Amino acid sequence: ETGVTQTPRHLVMGMTNKKSLKCEQHLGHNAMYWYKQSAKKPLELMFVYNFKEQTENNSVPSRFSPECPNSSHLFLHLHTLQPEDSALYLCASSRAQPGQTNEKLFFGSGTQLSVL
């Protein structure tokens, strides 16, 4: 148990569906992240939120829409996805401090997404 909970664990959706991934952290951290993990590729940083404010959006297509209502909750809204979006989506949190470079990320178990 890492203190970061993701739901659902598995999701199968069609290209026309709308779904949301949820992440909740119980660690009192101020930063939350979405990463995408595809087979044989490095984890790709998608979005970063610090104190509810989005600080990074790494050229992610608009069919992925993040939402961070507070420092403990993070959502990823999915709409008209493509089959190549099938991957493991990982949420993480940390006690981020600007200028700090030895961040400890705490990850959830991920949502395994399949787009048909």
Add this chain to the structure above:
Amino acid sequence: TQLLEQSPQFLSIQEGENLTVYCNSSSVFSSLQWYRQEPGEGPVLLVTVVTGGEVKKLKRLTFQFGDARKDSSLHITAAQPGDTGLYLCAGGAYNDMRFGAGTRLTVKP
């Protein structure tokens, strides 16, 4: 963009053997981290190395940070089946943490 390359990509060994995996970059990092990811789970932080030349030990795992802070290695002594997993190195600022593609280790009983 600071890229991290890990080698080997796959490694399959017998229980009791020793192994070393590598993480290399052309860029200097102020620190590097090692994570282990087991099937069906997210990565879990093992260690952070901060100083060039630093060596850290975690039971049978030995982590080293290169003198120039561009590379790191992980050595496992007498590997056990419980060491099976994906080993990832990572580095960067909190809002730009980059990961290598990982070394997938399988330790057979």
